[in-house]
Amino acid sequence: xxxxxxxxxxxxxxxxxxxxxxxxxxxxxxxxxxxxxxxxxxxxxxxxxxxxxxxxxxxxxxxxxxxxxxxxxxxxxxxxxxxxxxxxxxxxxxxxxxxxxxxxxxxxxxxxxxxxxxxxxxxxxxxxxxxxxxxxxxxxxxxxxxxxxxxxxxxxxxxxxxxxxxxxxxxx
Numbered sequence: 001x002x003x004x005x006x007x008x009x010x011x012x013x014x015x016x017x018x019x020x021x022x023x024x025x026x027x028x029x030x031x032x033x034x035x036x037x038x039x040x041x042x043x044x045x046x047x048x049x050x051x052x053x054x055x056x057x058x059x060x061x062x063x064x065x066x067x068x069x070x071x072x073x074x075x076x077x078x079x080x081x082x083x084x085x086x087x088x089x090x091x092x093x094x095x096x097x098x099x100x101x102x103x104x105x106x107x108x109x110x111x112x113x114x115x116x117x118x119x120x121x122x123x124x125x126x127x128x129x130x131x132x133x134x135x136x137x138x139x140x141x142x143x144x145x146x147x148x149x150x151x152x153x154x155x156x157x158x159x160x161x162x163x164x165x166x167x168x169x170x171x172x
Contacts, residue, residue, distance in 0.1 A: 006160050007045075007054065011062035014038050014153070019069045028145065032138025035145035038062050039114055040107050040153035042081050046088025047106075048161070059085035073125070080117040084110050100151055107150030111143040 018037040022029045041062070045055040063078035070077070088110070116139070123132040 004054065006163075007050070007058050008061070010041065010157065010160055011038070011058055012065065014041055015062055015065045015069055018066070028141075031141050033141040033145040035149035036111055036114065036142065037146075037149060037153055038066060038077075038081060039084065039111050039146050040103070040150040041157055042085045043088050043106050043110055043150075044154055044157045046085045047092065052089060055085050055089065056082055073121075076118065076121060079121070080114045083117065084114060087113070103150050103154050104147045108143050108147035111146035112139060115139040115142060 014037045018035075021034050021037075025034065028034055042055075042059050044050075045058055050058065059081040060078055063081035064074070066072070066077040066081075067074050088106075119132045119136055119139070122135070123129070126132065
């Protein structure tokens with residue numbers, strides 16, 4: 001089980017790492033291939049041992065922080081991450097998310113869903129009707145980049161979870 005402080009630190013670290021990826025991978029920005037590092041973390045929380053309350057709070061807090069850091073409208077990423085967490089929880093593919101192929105597929109699918117949520121919200125509540133039309137070509141490159149980054153994020157979260165389990169067993 002991941003401790004609360006580890007989960008919060010992970011979320012904050014991933015939000016800020018995601019916010020800086022366009023500087024690290026400048027050529028990918030042109031093609032929309034900047035991965036979402038939070039989608040694999042939310043999937044991990046949904047399909048592994050994180051409770052529904054803690055996982056929903058994690059998805060909400062990281063989504064809200066992503067909205068603030070990314071200067072998105074408040075609730076934009078918040079809604080998407082909580083919905084993705086609950087969908088991952090509902091699917092309950094606990095054991096199948098441990099293989100590389102399943103991690104790639106889940107990250108790709110959930111990234112497409114997140115982008116679709118965003119495009120729907122923009123088309124309904126946005127001021128300019130051309131914005132969703134201009135952004136939809138970036139859905140596939142972003143999903144592919146997210147799927148490529150997913151095994152790294154899964155491995156990071158798993159190592160933090162195992163470290164938290166070891167620390168919890170050793171502490172009195």
